[in-house]
Structures are given as C-alpha cells and as structure tokens.
Amino acid sequence: MRTDFCDLLGIDVPIVGFSPSEHVVAAISRAGGLGVLGAVRFNDASELDDVLTWLDTATGGRPYGVDVVMPSRVPTEGLPDDLSAMVPSGHRDFVERTLLRLGVPPLLAAQDRPGVLGWLHSVARAHIEVALNHPVRLIANALGPPPPDVIEQAHARGLLVAALAGRAEHARSHVTSGVDIVVAQGYEAGGHTGEIAGMVLVPEVVDAVSVPVLAAGGIGSGRQIAAALALGASGVWMGSVWLGTAEYESSPALREALLRATSSDTVRSRIYSGKPARLLRNRWTEAWSAQDAPATLPMPLQNLLVSGAHDRLMASGDPTVVPMPVGQIVGRMNAVRPVAEVMSDLVSEADETLGRLHKLL
Amino acid sequence: MRTDFCDLLGIDVPIVGFSPSEHVVAAISRAGGLGVLGAVRFNDASELDDVLTWLDTATGGRPYGVDVVMPSRVPTEGLPDDLSAMVPSGHRDFVERTLLRLGVPPLLAAQDRPGVLGWLHSVARAHIEVALNHPVRLIANALGPPPPDVIEQAHARGLLVAALAGRAEHARSHVTSGVDIVVAQGYEAGGHTGEIAGMVLVPEVVDAVSVPVLAAGGIGSGRQIAAALALGASGVWMGSVWLGTAEYESSPALREALLRATSSDTVRSRIYSGKPARLLRNRWTEAWSAQDAPATLPMPLQNLLVSGAHDRLMASGDPTVVPMPVGQIVGRMNAVRPVAEVMSDLVSEADETLGRLHKLL
The missing domain is CATH 3.20.20.70 (Aldolase class I)
Structure with a gap:
C-alpha cells in the first residue's frame, strides 16, 4: 500500500x-x-x-x-500564577469535592505540577x-x-x-x-x-x-x-x-481502563481543556454532568483547574477515574503489543x- | 460492484x-x-x-x-385520544409559544391529523x-x-x-x-x-x-x-x-432547506420521537435547547405532542423551521436529480x- x-x-x-x-x-x-x-x-x-x-x-x-x-x-495569555488566579474558587471547590466523593487521595506536595501551558x-x-x-x-x-x-x-x-x-x-x-x-x-x-x-x-x-x-x-x-x-x-x-x-509508558490503571473500554465508553466534553475533546468516559467525566457541576472554563483555564486533579486521578490507581483523551477506536484496543x-x-x-x-x- | x-x-x-x-x-x-x-x-x-x-x-x-x-x-400503548391526554399541558404551552415566536401560522382545522402511531x-x-x-x-x-x-x-x-x-x-x-x-x-x-x-x-x-x-x-x-x-x-x-x-414529493421549503444545509446543519435530539434521532438543525430544533424548553417526553408521547406543530412548520413555507430527520450527508445533497x-x-x-x-x- x-x-x-x-x-x-x-x-x-x-x-x-x-x-x-x-x-x-x-x-x-x-x-x-x-x-x-x-x-x-x-x-x-x-x-x-x-x-x-x-x-x-x-x-x-x-x-x-x-x-x-x-x-x-x-x-488568555499570562504567567502560570496569574492564570491560576483567574480560576473561580467555586470551580476549585467542585473539583476538590468531586475527588473526595470519588475516593481519590491527595498527592504528596512534591508531585504537584502546573497545568498544560503548551x-x-x-x-x-x-x-x-x-x-x-x-x-x-x-x-x-x-x-x-x-x-x-x-x-x-x-x-x-x-x-x-x-x-x-x-x-x-x-x-x-x-x-x-x-x-x-x-x-x-x-x-x-x-x-x-x-x-x-x-x-x-x-x-x-x-x-x-x-x-x-x-x-x-x-x-x-x-x-x-x-x-x-x-x-x-x-x-x-x-x-x-x-x-x-x-x-507507551502507561500506569497499570490506565492500561486496564483502555483494555476494558468499549467503543461506547468515550464522551466528547470540554472538561479536559475548555474545548470539546473526546475522552474516556468514567466516574470523573460523569461527575461533570451532575447537577452540581459548574460550566467549564475557557482554554487554558480549564486545564489549569483540573491538572492537579488529573495527577491525583492518575496516581490513584483506580481505572474508573483516569483522565484520558481517546477515540471511539478504544473498543478495538484489547491487547498490549509492540508498535512494530x-x-x-x-x-x-x-x-x-x-x-x-x-x-x- | x-x-x-x-x-x-x-x-x-x-x-x-x-x-x-x-x-x-x-x-x-x-x-x-x-x-x-x-x-x-x-x-x-x-x-x-x-x-x-x-x-x-x-x-x-x-x-x-x-x-x-x-x-x-x-x-406506552393506547388509543390516540387516551395517549394525547397523557401529554402535560406545560409541554403543549411551550410548543404553542414557540410556534408563535417562530412566526408559524396555525392551520385550518381541516388539515389537522393525529401524530405518528406507527x-x-x-x-x-x-x-x-x-x-x-x-x-x-x-x-x-x-x-x-x-x-x-x-x-x-x-x-x-x-x-x-x-x-x-x-x-x-x-x-x-x-x-x-x-x-x-x-x-x-x-x-x-x-x-x-x-x-x-x-x-x-x-x-x-x-x-x-x-x-x-x-x-x-x-x-x-x-x-x-x-x-x-x-x-x-x-x-x-x-x-x-x-x-x-x-x-420525493417535497415542499419547496423542505427542498430549499435540504439543498442549503451543510454537514454541520444537523443535530441529534429527542424532540422528534422521544428517542435520539438526527434532524435538520434549524430555528425549531434550536428552540428546544433554550432555557424555557421542557424535557422531551417518552415515545410515543413526544411525537403526539409535536405532530400538529410539524404540520404547521411544514405548511409555513419557511425553510428555517422544517422538521426533518436527515443525516450529516445532507451537506452533499446539492441538486435535485432522478433516483436512476x-x-x-x-x-x-x-x-x-x-x-x-x-x-x-
């Protein structure tokens, strides 16, 4: 071909x-x-x-x-600290409340990193x-x-x-x-x-x-x-x-989530970046459809809001909460194989x- | 082939x-x-x-x-009149109000017909x-x-x-x-x-x-x-x-709407039948996303609710309100041609x- x-x-x-x-x-x-x-x-x-x-x-x-x-x-352009100051506290409260409800433990401070600025x-x-x-x-x-x-x-x-x-x-x-x-x-x-x-x-x-x-x-x-x-x-x-x-360097939780997901297990949502993106559907994405969920923020603020949560969700080891952009083809990903x-x-x-x-x- | x-x-x-x-x-x-x-x-x-x-x-x-x-x-099964009685009056009010707002005139009584019972x-x-x-x-x-x-x-x-x-x-x-x-x-x-x-x-x-x-x-x-x-x-x-x-026996308004639509001009919605169906996106479908729009009813009640409206929308001659199930391929429908x-x-x-x-x- x-x-x-x-x-x-x-x-x-x-x-x-x-x-x-x-x-x-x-x-x-x-x-x-x-x-x-x-x-x-x-x-x-x-x-x-x-x-x-x-x-x-x-x-x-x-x-x-x-x-x-x-x-x-x-x-919106700016330095990380200035941008972070633009994230409403009500949004931060929702994220914190949701992580608690999902049983996601906090990280050691050393693991904290800023959101995606790319x-x-x-x-x-x-x-x-x-x-x-x-x-x-x-x-x-x-x-x-x-x-x-x-x-x-x-x-x-x-x-x-x-x-x-x-x-x-x-x-x-x-x-x-x-x-x-x-x-x-x-x-x-x-x-x-x-x-x-x-x-x-x-x-x-x-x-x-x-x-x-x-x-x-x-x-x-x-x-x-x-x-x-x-x-x-x-x-x-x-x-x-x-x-x-x-x-692909993957955590066991992410790997399990990807292998388990069917083509129905994705959702198109603004919660990752502020613009519509298809993600693995799970307890984390569903929480953003609940009654108490706030509207998402514009790019890049939304990712600054959730990036700390993403780290905690990934580190939790729980395959039902991993934050991951992936397409509907995830239903065909049923074995880990070398790229070649x-x-x-x-x-x-x-x-x-x-x-x-x-x-x- | x-x-x-x-x-x-x-x-x-x-x-x-x-x-x-x-x-x-x-x-x-x-x-x-x-x-x-x-x-x-x-x-x-x-x-x-x-x-x-x-x-x-x-x-x-x-x-x-x-x-x-x-x-x-x-x-839900039943005779047309019994089923119609199950449609909440708030829903009927919304439909009537929306038709007025869209400038869709009422029909002569003779044109009235029941909704889809098929x-x-x-x-x-x-x-x-x-x-x-x-x-x-x-x-x-x-x-x-x-x-x-x-x-x-x-x-x-x-x-x-x-x-x-x-x-x-x-x-x-x-x-x-x-x-x-x-x-x-x-x-x-x-x-x-x-x-x-x-x-x-x-x-x-x-x-x-x-x-x-x-x-x-x-x-x-x-x-x-x-x-x-x-x-x-x-x-x-x-x-x-x-x-x-x-x-296809089509009204001029429907024909114009179909010829004009791009692949972005459809929406997947429950407003037609109560189950998710892809429709031509227009002022009628948008009205159902407004703040004052009620939740849709289950099949077959939703169509009983809107069937009279569908007749009025079709008879209005206005291409921006025709109620029509159609797929994203509508963007390629740019000329009227015989089936053969x-x-x-x-x-x-x-x-x-x-x-x-x-x-x-």
Whole structure:
C-alpha cells in the first residue's frame, strides 16, 4: 500500500502516528510510518529540545514530525500564577469535592505540577523554535493553521506544515494560509474534535482542497485504512491506538481502563481543556454532568483547574477515574503489543482489504 | 460492484434505499437496488395495503422491502385520544409559544391529523400483517429485533428480516433472535441513531456477527460505498440522499432547506420521537435547547405532542423551521436529480474507487 503521500514525506506506508511518547514516535518512524511527537506536554521548551535530540538518533534517520497546539482563537495569555488566579474558587471547590466523593487521595506536595501551558501561543512558539533546529520533516497544528510567519519559517527550512480540520471550510482556510497537508479529524477521534463523522468529513475535505488529506478518527485496523483511502484520503493520522502499545509508558490503571473500554465508553466534553475533546468516559467525566457541576472554563483555564486533579486521578490507581483523551477506536484496543507488530498488522490487513475489494469489480 | 448480498436478495448492486415515498422505493428497485418503504407513517394499515399493491406493479417485479418500527422497549400503548391526554399541558404551552415566536401560522382545522402511531407495537404488527400478503423480500425493523413470532412468520413465508443496530452488542442479540441481516447505523445517520460513528461501528458489527452487515449513515457517494465495503460491509443502507431526488414529493421549503444545509446543519435530539434521532438543525430544533424548553417526553408521547406543530412548520413555507430527520450527508445533497441518475452515479463512482484502490497495492 503506497500513495503519493509516501513519496512526499519519504516514508514507506501512508500511516502518520501521533503520540506524546517519544518511544512510540521513534518506533512508528522506524516501522516505515511517520511518527509525530505531541509537544503540548512540554511546559519547558528545553525538555522538548532534549527529547528531539534523542529522537534524532532513535528514529535511525527516518523522518518524524512535531505536533503543537496553537488555537486559532488566541486564548488568555499570562504567567502560570496569574492564570491560576483567574480560576473561580467555586470551580476549585467542585473539583476538590468531586475527588473526595470519588475516593481519590491527595498527592504528596512534591508531585504537584502546573497545568498544560503548551496551548498558549507563547509556549507553542517556543516549541516550534526548538523543532526548527532539529531535522523535523513535518510541523502539525491541532487547533487551526499556525500563524503565517510560522508557516513561512517552516517552509524556508523545507518542512511541511499540517493542520487538523473538523469542517471543510476550515480545511479551505488552512490551505489558503499555506498549510501543505490537511488532517480531516472526525467526530469519532480522541482529543479535540468536531461533530462531523469521518465518513462524511473526509470526502468533503478531499473535495474542498487540492493538498493531500489524511483521515483521522476511528482508524485502528487495516480495513479502516483502506476505507480512508476509498474516501479519497492520501493516508491516515492515528493517535489513540498507540496508547495501547508496549512502548507507551502507561500506569497499570490506565492500561486496564483502555483494555476494558468499549467503543461506547468515550464522551466528547470540554472538561479536559475548555474545548470539546473526546475522552474516556468514567466516574470523573460523569461527575461533570451532575447537577452540581459548574460550566467549564475557557482554554487554558480549564486545564489549569483540573491538572492537579488529573495527577491525583492518575496516581490513584483506580481505572474508573483516569483522565484520558481517546477515540471511539478504544473498543478495538484489547491487547498490549509492540508498535512494530501493530504497524505490520495494519499494513497487511490494508493490503488484504484492497485485494478483496478488487474482486468485487 | 457485486457482493454475495446481491445474490441473497436477487438485486444487481448492494444498495438498499430506505424511503417513506413509494415513488422513490419503486425507482430504487427498478434501478437494481432494493427499495425499502418506511411504513411508520401509515396510521391506517389499509393505506399501506394500497401503497404496496401499487408497488407490486411499479417495481416491475423487482424485489422490495418494508421497514416498520417496533422499539425493543415497548412504549406506552393506547388509543390516540387516551395517549394525547397523557401529554402535560406545560409541554403543549411551550410548543404553542414557540410556534408563535417562530412566526408559524396555525392551520385550518381541516388539515389537522393525529401524530405518528406507527411506532406502537399494535400498529407495527398491522403493518407486518399487510406486508406478509405482498411479494415483499425483506422486513426491516428500526429500533431492535422484531418479536420472535414476527421473525418466524416472515421466515415461514421466505422473507428475510433485517434490524438496525448502533452497537455491536445489539447486533449480536439481533442475530440470536433470528435476524438475517444487520444494518449497522452510525452516529452520522439521519433519524434514530446511536453515538458510535460508522468508521468504528461497521467493522465492530461485522466482527461480532456471522450474517451480512449493511453500513448505514453518511453514505451518499460511490467513494463512501467503497469505504463501507472496505470496512467489511456486504452493502449499504441509504436513507437521507433520496430526500433530494425528483421522485420525493417535497415542499419547496423542505427542498430549499435540504439543498442549503451543510454537514454541520444537523443535530441529534429527542424532540422528534422521544428517542435520539438526527434532524435538520434549524430555528425549531434550536428552540428546544433554550432555557424555557421542557424535557422531551417518552415515545410515543413526544411525537403526539409535536405532530400538529410539524404540520404547521411544514405548511409555513419557511425553510428555517422544517422538521426533518436527515443525516450529516445532507451537506452533499446539492441538486435535485432522478433516483436512476443518483443510482448510476453511485455505482460508477464506487467502481472507479475500487479500481483506484487496486493501483495502490
């Protein structure tokens, strides 16, 4: 299975794998796909620099990419302490009350860390500056097109720029801004996502733009890759599936939650970041639908509000409360396997499917 | 493009087309697909009998089917007047107030009709009795498997039984009940629908059951048919697309609303029937999200509450208020065309797609 997209990127199979884990990213690139590192977790850009230095070697010279989050509507900027002061105390009370009710113990003070700041433009720009000093092949942006000067800088260094889109009109405006690749992210996807399902969205985006389109959302098997190619995509963008691989550093509680979840066990909610994102549905997400739950805060305040809670929920060891962005494909994640094995199965099932379809002609 | 499903049904292409319009149904069957008539609108079974008699001739002897609605959880039964008395007056006040606010004039008394009773078991059973006296090839049920005795009767007369499923576990239980064909209906579909998108749902259902699976939801082009076949479906079930055909008797307001709508202009809501169904999003559906809107009533009371309003909204001639179940594929419905032309385009684009995919191997 090869498309023009493979030649454009210098990869063997049209599979782009997004992960916050550099170990997953390296394994995807080594297996012939394009690993893309999620940078949003690096509040300190120098940590990203160290990780990319590691990746430069660990990918064995194969292409890889970096994903940043620059929302097209610029959220509130500021220093962590100033931003934290903007979180209403009633919201903090609700979070504290909920953790108590869910039986989630407090952390030792030493484990405390600030929330995700990577979706501030100031931090995302620092990520991009770091990335431009590494042999990165692709910069992707999750919430709209990167600003024009970022696209110019990337192009000047020979990088490709990708942007996620949940509607055809967004895809069109991305391409007008200079984006080279559109990731059409369907409703079924994990993390930040829109309302249009991939079956409808992908051909709409393909027809709306003249650049390569990757299908994202709901892809976890070779049949789904073949379906994405049938819809006109040049390849696929996969995120959730890697959470279930051996290379992903996971707590036992998270692993159990992911293996146990069916495709019905996700919910699209603003509670993680302030923008709609698909998450594992559990006692924590359900608590935010209760009568006493407050309205969510705008990005980045919502994550500042819940980041301490996220750490406590993760550390609790309770699989029924882990806070985790994941797509509906979580229902197919039923065994922990190495990335290379997942990649090889994806490719052989996709090839089998293309062969089977040809017989229907 | 042929699958085993074509041989099973005695049709030329694996396209099942659902419509409440007998004219659309006849045209689909004549074009080599399987037209399936939605019976829920026939409060009086003898009217269905007349329409099927017409279809027996109009299909030119090609196979066709009938779709009934028997919810697996039996709703409140009763005579129209007794059921109407169960609708709270606060709800009636809200509907009346909303129509006034939307500028929707009252009807002449002569145009009044009762709500949809077809989703009562008593009425649906009358539909099936009528259908069994016609050369119907397939009985489909929209909200679960038909009762065992209905399946037995159908099988005794050589008919096939299909049932819609929005989750793999429902598909499994349908097949255990004796259902011959499962329609995996994704989140993106029009009318009653679940939360799992087709990209994820279809292969889950295919893997869960050993009977043929049709993909429903988001199918409106040959690429989408090819994608459904890639996912493992034996064919497709299409409903929304026929609303935009020349054979569908439509008001100018409805036609304008459908042509104008994008894939973002639908909403999944309980306001039509009491169960979640995807509808055209407009000023009427939005009114039900307002602060003063009451909670929806259970099936069949919700439709009894709104059926008079539906008639007024339709008769108003205002495209911004038409009450209409439709899927996200409405964004692709941009011209009124005869069914035969739509069918021919679907088949040629699907064949082209299968040919294109083969070249990627």
